[in-house]
Amino acid sequence: MGTRDPRIDAYIAKSAEFARPILEYLRETVLQYCPAVEETIKWGFPHFMYHGMFCSMAAFKQHCAFGFWKWPLLFGETSSAEAMGDFGRITSLKDAPGKKLLAGYLKQAMQLNETDTKPGAGSKKAPKPAARIPDDLAAALKKNRKAAAVFDAFSPSNRREYIEWLSEAKREETRARRLAQALEWIAEGKSRNWKYASC
Structure with missing residues (x-):
């Protein structure tokens, strides 16, 4: 059975x-x-x-x-x-x-x-509009060409996951930490939830 x-x-x-x-x-x-x-x-x-x-x-x-x-x-x-x-x-x-x-x-x-x-x-929902890139993320991507190229190549949903993750931070320290982590992962070509992708 x-x-x-x-x-x-x-x-x-x-x-x-x-x-x-x-x-x-x-x-x-x-x-x-x-x-x-x-x-x-x-x-x-x-x-x-x-x-x-x-x-x-x-x-x-x-x-x-x-x-x-x-x-x-x-x-x-x-x-x-x-x-x-x-x-x-x-x-x-x-x-x-x-x-x-x-x-x-x-x-x-x-x-x-x-x-x-x-x-x-x-039955399909209309696609969500592209998420607006926050100023701090845009500035950080300008300084990191590799991360910027990967981020541009990401699907809209992958970009949105990072943007929402940053936006959900309630404290400035948390946001700064997430921004640094996001840049590292993006430069490595990893989606926001890459840890769960292979499960």
Whole structure:
């Protein structure tokens, strides 16, 4: 019944006590209704693969989350915005989707993956406008030609991640530290979240 990954056993074991039964329930339900699923760890939390990315679960300090990779095709815009995942904050088994409901979604999601169905053009959001480069970053890039060339070659989303990271700094010291780190990583051709790219 599915390909189990011992790393998920370890993930569940080290999760908070309240989270363990929730994660076990979600995992066993996925394995029961999608017997060909393969487990793995991506971005530091459990994912289930079935003809590509299928669904995932995660534990946080006070809640768990569960979601489908193709949730827009299953839920439209009704997916929860209050937490990662499609069912909001799951703090106990009572908050988790019932087995019958979850089984129905799993079967629909399996079919979407089997047929390689992708969201239609009408469901795509308009692209975000290009982020404005802050003055301090622009000045620093002028002094570092290598970093400037790499930054110019980055995709708009990669540039936006660095700009937002700098903008989120609340203190000047934090911003200065982030700016220095950003220049170093950019010059090395690294995206803002390069540490997670290989997970």
